Amino acid sequence: MKLKLSALAILLSAATIAMAQDSLTIRKIYDEALVNGKSYENLRYLCKNIGARLSGSPNAQKAVEWSKKLMESYGFDHVFLQEVMVPHWVRGSKEEAYIIDGKNKIPVPVAALGMSVATPKDGLTADIIEVHSLKQLDTLGEAGIKGKIVFFNRPFDARYIETLRAYGTAGDQRNMGPAAAAKYGAVGVIVRSLTESLDNYPHTGATRYDPTGNNIPAAAISTIAANELSNLLKQKSGSIKFSFKQSSYHLPDTLSYNVVGELIGTENPNKFITVGGHLDSWDLAEGAHDDGTGVMGALEAVRLLKVLGYKPKNTIRVVFFINEENGDKGGLKYAELAAANKEQHIAAIETDLGGFTPRGFGFTGLSSEQLQNLTPWKKLFEPYGSDHLVAGGGGSDIGPLKEKSPGIILIGLSPDSQRYFDVHHSANDVFENVNKRELELGAASMSALIYLIDQHGFN
Numbered sequence: 001m002k003l004k005l006s007a008l009a010i011l012l013s014a015a016t017i018a019m020a021q022d023s024l025t026i027r028k029i030y031d032e033a034l035v036n037g038k039s040y041e042n043l044r045y046l047c048k049n050i051g052a053r054l055s056g057s058p059n060a061q062k063a064v065e066w067s068k069k070l071m072e073s074y075g076f077d078h079v080f081l082q083e084v085m086v087p088h089w090v091r092g093s094k095e096e097a098y099i100i101d102g103k104n105k106i107p108v109p110v111a112a113l114g115m116s117v118a119t120p121k122d123g124l125t126a127d128i129i130e131v132h133s134l135k136q137l138d139t140l141g142e143a144g145i146k147g148k149i150v151f152f153n154r155p156f157d158a159r160y161i162e163t164l165r166a167y168g169t170a171g172d173q174r175n176m177g178p179a180a181a182a183k184y185g186a187v188g189v190i191v192r193s194l195t196e197s198l199d200n201y202p203h204t205g206a207t208r209y210d211p212t213g214n215n216i217p218a219a220a221i222s223t224i225a226a227n228e229l230s231n232l233l234k235q236k237s238g239s240i241k242f243s244f245k246q247s248s249y250h251l252p253d254t255l256s257y258n259v260v261g262e263l264i265g266t267e268n269p270n271k272f273i274t275v276g277g278h279l280d281s282w283d284l285a286e287g288a289h290d291d292g293t294g295v296m297g298a299l300e301a302v303r304l305l306k307v308l309g310y311k312p313k314n315t316i317r318v319v320f321f322i323n324e325e326n327g328d329k330g331g332l333k334y335a336e337l338a339a340a341n342k343e344q345h346i347a348a349i350e351t352d353l354g355g356f357t358p359r360g361f362g363f364t365g366l367s368s369e370q371l372q373n374l375t376p377w378k379k380l381f382e383p384y385g386s387d388h389l390v391a392g393g394g395g396s397d398i399g400p401l402k403e404k405s406p407g408i409i410l411i412g413l414s415p416d417s418q419r420y421f422d423v424h425h426s427a428n429d430v431f432e433n434v435n436k437r438e439l440e441l442g443a444a445s446m447s448a449l450i451y452l453i454d455q456h457g458f459n
Helices: 002-036 039-050 059-075 132-145 163-170 174-180 223-237 288-307 330-338 368-372 375-384 438-458
Strands: 079-090 097-103 102-107 110-112 124-131 150-152 188-192 218-221 240-245 249-263 268-278 314-320 345-349 358-364 387-390 411-415
Touching: 002 150, 002 288, 002 375, 002 438, 039 059, 039 288, 039 438, 059 174, 059 218, 059 288, 059 314, 059 358, 079 223, 079 330, 097 223, 124 132, 124 188, 124 223, 132 174, 150 174, 150 223, 150 240, 163 188, 163 218, 174 188, 174 218, 188 223, 188 240, 218 223, 223 240, 249 330, 268 288, 268 438, 288 438, 314 438, 345 438, 358 438, 368 387, 375 387
Parallel strands: 124 150, 150 188, 188 218, 268 314, 268 345, 345 411, 358 387
Antiparallel strands: 079 249, 097 102, 097 240, 110 218, 124 240, 249 314, 358 411
């Protein structure tokens, strides 16, 4: 009995020592990030010196070249590019739109949805009909829709505390609305911006056409203008028209790149822990929160380990994925190459929800028992406010790894979400709307998690 108790005491003592060592290392990570962090100034350069980075654009290529040099300057063991063919969509001239109320022509702000076709050269004017769901199109049918512009006006459901859920329940209007409306003979689509904010900034984002269907022009309208349009339609049913003009167009797919930097593992060089975000952005602003904070935070997470002299057991990778916004080609290519090279990915962390105060992480692929085993990690993150470790997480760039790398754990950084959709996909997504300390805390949180996974795994 005494021997059993002695062995238990040794195990508990070893666990206590390991916990203390982990706590000390994590404290050093946060200190370095908050005192000597590079993420904020790197983000400033990306936003102000390069700017918007839509896939296929000259700025996207500039961002690739600058990012590779930046990783090389940090002395990573290996920095390289992965070739990716990406779509090349161009917005063209600034859009124009009007609510036409008899002789009264009211200008309203709109922005072409990503991948949308153009209107006729002189614009498109037609009767407009308001709907709140794709199902409502089926009820109206061709008799109610043909020859009209369809106005999707379902707002965010404000009851969701996690605003990403509200975005998810409203997003089908933008993603699939134009293709669905075209089936019933609509000539155009206007979609309420996917944001809780009441503002006059239209929020763009990709739409998906039916490859065998009729492609009709589609644009986002600001929430203030959407309310104005809706009110007029209620007051003057049948007498309101809408007019908009956009000149967007497609060019042939073009060559671009994922940017990858590595710290080679000392014990398991072909086992990988990946952290990343997407380098491309929409073209209305600087792509600061979406996803400049993501790529600069992910890079900082790995830089922090390097500057502290940490020697990882497994290879740690930072990946700047290309073409998340309108194609997901970068994430698909990364997973394809990982499988072809027989790489074993232990975990992948994605950061694509803005650079706001980190609250924790969501995990996909852990059993309930494994998730329970993360309780000691919660205590380590508790002093920094990033201790919300829950089931369910990942992202569109790392998602393809699930099929290609069996057993991988997909992880999403979970920042406070209340302000993200104020700026998301809009002209408001600029460097000035990023808080330096929040960005640094997010980078440190990811760095600490990478360290814990590398040291202990998930068992």
